[in-house]
Amino acid sequence: MSRRLVAAAAQLGPIHRADSRESVVRRLVDLMRQAADRGCGLVVYPELALTTFFPRWLYDSQDEVDAWFESEMPNAATRPLFEEAKRLGIGFHLGYAELCEEDGATRRFNTAILVGPDGEIVGKYRKIHLPGTAEPVPDAPFQHLEKRYFEVGNLGFPVWRAHDAIVGMCICNDRRWPETFRVMGLKGAEMVVLGYNTPDFNIHVDEPKHLRMFHNHVTMQANAYQNGCWVIASAKAGHEDGFGLIGGSCIIAPTGEIASVAMTEDDELVTCEVDFSLGEYIRRTVFNFEKHRRIEHYGIITGQTGVVVSPENG
Numbered sequence: 001m002s003r004r005l006v007a008a009a010a011q012l013g014p015i016h017r018a019d020s021r022e023s024v025v026r027r028l029v030d031l032m033r034q035a036a037d038r039g040c041g042l043v044v045y046p047e048l049a050l051t052t053f054f055p056r057w058l059y060d061s062q063d064e065v066d067a068w069f070e071s072e073m074p075n076a077a078t079r080p081l082f083e084e085a086k087r088l089g090i091g092f093h094l095g096y097a098e099l100c101e102e103d104g105a106t107r108r109f110n111t112a113i114l115v116g117p118d119g120e121i122v123g124k125y126r127k128i129h130l131p132g133t134a135e136p137v138p139d140a141p142f143q144h145l146e147k148r149y150f151e152v153g154n155l156g157f158p159v160w161r162a163h164d165a166i167v168g169m170c171i172c173n174d175r176r177w178p179e180t181f182r183v184m185g186l187k188g189a190e191m192v193v194l195g196y197n198t199p200d201f202n203i204h205v206d207e208p209k210h211l212r213m214f215h216n217h218v219t220m221q222a223n224a225y226q227n228g229c230w231v232i233a234s235a236k237a238g239h240e241d242g243f244g245l246i247g248g249s250c251i252i253a254p255t256g257e258i259a260s261v262a263m264t265e266d267d268e269l270v271t272c273e274v275d276f277s278l279g280e281y282i283r284r285t286v287f288n289f290e291k292h293r294r295i296e297h298y299g300i301i302t303g304q305t306g307v308v309v310s311p312e313n314g
């Protein structure tokens with residue numbers, strides 16, 4: 001019997017700096033009710049879904065930075081979402097900035113949680129590939145200071161049994177890296193859920209605008225196919241206080257095809273019936289890892305970060 005789930009990528013339009021968490025949670029609840037009307041069992045919200053994409057600014061004090069973080073989850077602002085999930089029997093994935101005390105220190109992570117249809121947290125992931133810089137880029141129209149505000153995630157790339165499947169999570173820039181998906185693929189991931197905030201302009205290099213969307217989709221499509229898994233990807237889109245973020249939220253099949261995609265840069269529910277058996281033939285044939293992987297030639301992938309050109313190759 002095939003295992004199926006109606007899944008939703010709940011794209012969010014802009015969240016401005018002045019918008020309260022409570023107003024955002026009302027939007028999340030509204031999207032969850034739309035998902036219930038469409039028979040969804042899982043709703044995937046974006047990265048840092050409760051606030052504007054705050055790493056675009058430099059702040060004067062640590063207190064100003066910490067105002068963007070959540071020190072407990074659920075908390076007063078987000079509890080209505082957890083309660084609505086439980087009432088409707090719908091699971092969800094939510095990205096937020098996490099502040100915690102761990103190993104005797106205050107730590108800050110770019111985090112996502114997976115919540116079950118009973119409203120209980122099933123799993124937590126902390127973003128590993130942090131893009132941008134720790135120091136401001138001079139003369140840039142905005143910043144991308146994730147390396148300043150967050151530590152590298154310390155939970156690895158776990159997977160969980162949920163929705164009658166094996167589910168993994170990653171966050172935004174992680175989706176561009178084949179290593180992210182292969183680690184989860186080797187743990188049997190059948191579906192990877194993620195959120196993203198991708199500026200529509202590259203502050204580091206003069207890059208044609210259309211490539212922002214192309215690279216967003218092409219990396220996830222390739223990773224879905226190469227691991228025979230579904231990808232549910234949810235954007236924060238539109239112009240936040242004038243700063244543009246791409247949309248393109250989508251559900252990608254294990255074949256690498258986009259099965260459903262957002263048409264707007266606003267709050268929008270993108271849904272698809274996910275059939276987990278669709279990935280099985282890919283994992284049994286062309287990407288049968290056990291049969292075809294040649295790990296004796298892969299050591300360099302974990303042995304070094306940067307490119308090393310040896311004299312005989314140069």
Ligand code: CDT
Pocket residue numbers: 047131132144171172173174176196197198199
């Ligand atoms: N949020 C996030 O990870 N955004 C990055 C932007 C990279 S440009 C510094 C992304 O990969 O979409």
